[in-house]
Amino acid sequence: MPRTARVKTDESIFHIMCKSISEVTLFKDDEDKKRYLLLIKKYKTLHNFKLYGYCLMDNHAHLMIDANGCDISKIMHGINFSYAMYFNRKYKREGHLFKDRFKSKIVNNDKYLRTLSLYIHNNPTAIVEYKDSPEKYLFSSLSIFLGKTPDSFNLVDNVFVMSLFGNTLKSARKNYYDLLFRCNEEKLEQELEFENEETDYNSERTILIRNFKSEDILEFISSKMNISKIHLNTKYSRKFVHAKALAVVLMRSLCNFKTKDISNTLGNITQARISRLSTIGIDLIGTEEKYENIINDFIKCYA
Structure with a gap:
């Protein structure tokens, strides 16, 4: 069956989910996760997009990306192709690593943006060790949002998202953490089900027009x-x-x-x-x- 065209705009914020094929663990160790974050940083420098949050689990990754005038497919192809090459070299394998193309959904309002951010950062609670303390999970941007650790990879723009949770940074962090544990995971997953949809949502963001000479x-x-x-x-x-x-x-x-x-x-x-x-x-x-x-x-x- 031929692939359908991906609905996208260069002005959108995207929820991206990347998953490995069923028989392969996407990130076998912490070094793999660090390599993926370094690749995000590389292509963030190159394409000047904004990253509003991330969580890397063993077999999948969640990203919230503001394309900022760039083609989201170009961004994700660069990151995932480079990671697959690294992965195949390291583990002496051949063939596809990722399951199909990356999945994406366009963020179309502030409510969805808030819900998405909480959902992404709620992922580590599926691991027993982090059930009550997801902020301790190393490969999520939650601890950066809460001001508990510095952004060592210099990746995340959390100011925009946090502004939707409170009038001051202190109140926003408190509200964010409280809401994180009040999330109904099943309801969140229903709201965040991936589907293609068009939108003109900008939420007063400035978009970079890439037509320089x-x-x-x-x-x-x-x-x-x-x-x-x-x-x-x-x-x-x-x-x-x-x-x-x-x-x-x-x-x-x-x-x-x-x-x-x-x-x-x-x-x-x-x-x-x-x-x-x-x-x-x-x-x-x-x-x-x-x-x-x-x-x-x-x-x-x-x-």
Whole structure:
């Protein structure tokens, strides 16, 4: 049977659920879960989406993602494809890891958003050890929401969701935790049953329109790196690798460029080289303070 087209909009908030095929445990140990979170961070840097919550269980993962103007399929393909490659290498296996495509449902109002957040963070209560203390489960964003642990992966934007639970952070955290244990799991699951539906729900969010010009990106990078723009089109030059790498990340993130488009812009470099430059650029943004806000700095200049 042919697949049906996925209903989606680039402006939506999505409840994403990824599940492994029945005979394989998706996350065999804590290192697997950490790798998945690192991949979310990588593609969050690249695609500039927002993560409003997560919970990784052994055989499935729940994510709440604000696509922020990006194609949700592009985001999830990158994360899950990269994780499947890692998983198959580590465990010396071949074939599919995930069951079908990821499941998604569009969040269409504040009530659903609140319910979804509680549902995701309620998942660890299915484990006896965490039945009465789900905030102690390491691979959920609940403890970050409650202010009990720092966001060590720098992943979660919890301010938006918490604003729906109280007028102050203190009251929001108290209300959130109280509601978590008053949830009726069966009722929640019925409300959150996956189905495709269209929506124009925005809840006063600002959506990033990804129609920036590559010429502006090259101009911005050359100015920031204090180099001539012509060097960004030099095919063989290690001296300007960082500048080209950052340009690649910005074009992928803000122009919706495909590999061919980037190749044409930067002087017919190969797909493998573009992939390598993208990885270098993401690492620079994630590890060097002077580059950590480069995407937002560009947006402020050219929006």
